[in-house]
Amino acid sequence: MSDLLERLRGRGWRMTAQRRVVAEVLDGDHVHLTADEVHARAAQRLPEISRATVYNTLGELVTLGEILEVATDGRAKRYDPNAHRPHQHLVCSACGTIRDVHPTGDPLAALPAAERFGFAVASAEVTYRGLCPDCA
Amino acid sequence: MSDLLERLRGRGWRMTAQRRVVAEVLDGDHVHLTADEVHARAAQRLPEISRATVYNTLGELVTLGEILEVATDGRAKRYDPNAHRPHQHLVCSACGTIRDVHPTGDPLAALPAAERFGFAVASAEVTYRGLCPDCA
DNA sequence: ATCCTAAGATAGACGAATTCTAAGTCAAGA
DNA sequence: TCTTGACTTAGAATTCGTCTATCTTAGGAT
Numbered sequence: 001m002s003d004l005l006e007r008l009r010g011r012g013w014r015m016t017a018q019r020r021v022v023a024e025v026l027d028g029d030h031v032h033l034t035a036d037e038v039h040a041r042a043a044q045r046l047p048e049i050s051r052a053t054v055y056n057t058l059g060e061l062v063t064l065g066e067i068l069e070v071a072t073d074g075r076a077k078r079y080d081p082n083a084h085r086p087h088q089h090l091v092c093s094a095c096g097t098i099r100d101v102h103p104t105g106d107p108l109a110a111l112p113a114a115e116r117f118g119f120a121v122a123s124a125e126v127t128y129r130g131l132c133p134d135c136a
Numbered sequence: 137m138s139d140l141l142e143r144l145r146g147r148g149w150r151m152t153a154q155r156r157v158v159a160e161v162l163d164g165d166h167v168h169l170t171a172d173e174v175h176a177r178a179a180q181r182l183p184e185i186s187r188a189t190v191y192n193t194l195g196e197l198v199t200l201g202e203i204l205e206v207a208t209d210g211r212a213k214r215y216d217p218n219a220h221r222p223h224q225h226l227v228c229s230a231c232g233t234i235r236d237v238h239p240t241g242d243p244l245a246a247l248p249a250a251e252r253f254g255f256a257v258a259s260a261e262v263t264y265r266g267l268c269p270d271c272a
Numbered sequence: 273a274t275c276c277t278a279a280g281a282t283a284g285a286c287g288a289a290t291t292c293t294a295a296g297t298c299a300a301g302a
Numbered sequence: 303t304c305t306t307g308a309c310t311t312a313g314a315a316t317t318c319g320t321c322t323a324t325c326t327t328a329g330g331a332t
Contacts, residue, residue, distance in 0.1 A: 014299065014308065035289080050311050055290065071210050074319090076289060090247075090255055099253050103246035110239035111226075111264055117235050119226055121266035128247055130257035150279065150328060171319080186282050191319065210290090212318060274332080281326070292315070302305085 004066060004081075011064065021046045022057045026067060026081040032089075032098040034076040072098060072127055088126040094135035101128065140202060140217070147200065157182045158193045162203060162217040168225075168234040170212040208234060208263055224262040230271035237264065 004023050009015055025041045026033070033041070039054040058079055061067040068080040072091045078098065087100045088107075107124035140159050145151055161177045162169070169177070175190040194215055197203040204216040208227045214234070223236045224243075243260035 016299075016309065018310070048311085050313095052291080052312080053310055056309085069210065071207060074205075074207055074213055077210050090251075090253065090257065092255065093258070099255075101247060101251045101253075103243075103251070104248060105246055107239075107243065107246070107262060108264070110241050110243070110262075111237060112240060115226075115237045115239070116266075117226065117237075118269040119228065119235075119264075119266040120272055121226065121264050122229070123265045125263045125265070126243060126246075127261045128244070128255075128257050129259045129261070130252075130255040133254035136256055152280065152328070154281070172317095184282085186284095188283080188320080189281055192280080276331080277327100277329100279326105279328085282324080284322095286321070287319085288317100289319105290315105290317080293313090295311085297308105297310070298306100299308085300306100302303100 008064070008066070013060075013064075017046055018042070018049050018053050019057050021049065022054060023061070026061075026079060029082065030099055031082075032070060032078040032080050034078055036076065038079065070098070072096070088128065090128040090130070092132035092135055093129050094131055097132050097134075144200070144202070149196075149200075153182055154178070154185050154189050155193050157185065158190060159197070162197075162215060165218065166235055167218075168206060168214040168216050170214055172212065174215065206234070208232075224264065226264040226266070228268035228271055229265050230267055233268050233270075 004027070005015070005020060008023065013019070021042045022038060025038050035051075035054055035058055038058065039049070039051050042049050042054060058067070062069050062079075066083055068083050070078045070080050070089060072078065072089060073096060080100070082100055087102050090099045090101045091097070103126060107126055108121060111121060111124070140163070141151070141156060144159065149155070157178045158174060161174050171191055171194055174194065175185065175187050178185050178190060194203070198205050198215075202217075202219055204219045206214045206216050206225060208214065208225060209232065216236070218236055223238050226235045226237045227233070239262065243262055244257060247257060247260070
């Protein structure tokens with residue numbers, strides 16, 4: 001959105017109609033679209049946008065740290081614009097719906113030094129699974 | 137291995153040369169092979185084994201609960217024979233090496249009811265990331 | 273020991289998601 | 303306005319996995 005576009009421009013990101021539309025599609029809470037969904041929504045506004053551009057733009061936004069890549073199933077990756085506040089994901093085992101959740105405490109603290117095998121552990125990613133109210 | 141093959145036979149699993157070889161390839165600690173790697177190793181012993189059979193067999197072993205499917209990156213799924221004791225995974229951000237780890241406490245406990253959105257949360261899967269000693 | 277047959281194996285076609293390539297287009301600084 | 307390197311495009315190619323039609327075989331029945 002405006003915020004995001006401002007920040008990107010400030011970083012010297014060259015602004016184009018395609019990039020603007022992709023960034024605008026990825027706005028809101030609990031948004032977890034696949035690349036194809038992003039492409040479909042972007043194409044509503046900019047019919048000639050190509051898939052390759054959507055992939056390129058998503059990849060750049062991930063590299064810039066402005067969005068997150070989420071792979072909750074073996075299917076297509078999803079893109080999460082909520083990269084500013086750390087959070088985890090709750091996924092419905094039946095329909096695949098994803099919600100952002102905030103567990104208490106730091107998941108990293110649960111991994112004792114003896115279980116780190118000399119790794120410099122930097123992050124922990126938690127996926128909770130269960131049935132959502134609609135699928136129960 | 138023997139243990140696994142015994143158990144499978146006891147469950148009425150029809151034994152074939154192909155299935156035996158796949159089960160034998162998936163033996164040991166910290167083993168996390170892709171389907172293609174399983175196929176390559178199986179083919180060393182049984183050159184005519186087909187990819188489809190490896191996929192079929194892996195799928196059956198997952199259904200039987202004898203191995204686990206692990207997706208730590210957006211790439212190929214990996215198969216983990218350590219399905220008996222619950223554990224999580226520690227992945228090297230550089231080379232992709234995977235280790236089985238055992239965090240303290242139950243990760244489910246860290247998710248408050250208010251953060252469950254009415255879901256019947258059943259499991260939590262944690263992926264720790266960092267640099268391994270070799271890549272540091 | 274041999275036969276039968278459903279379960280398993282095979283090669284290769286197919287499909288989804290993603291990446292690559294070569295050529296055309298354009299944002300933004302000079 | 304001009305220039306140029308960065309961006310976009312269509313479509314081919316790649317990767318990972320599934321499906322299909324046909325052939326083979328494990329293991330119970332005879």
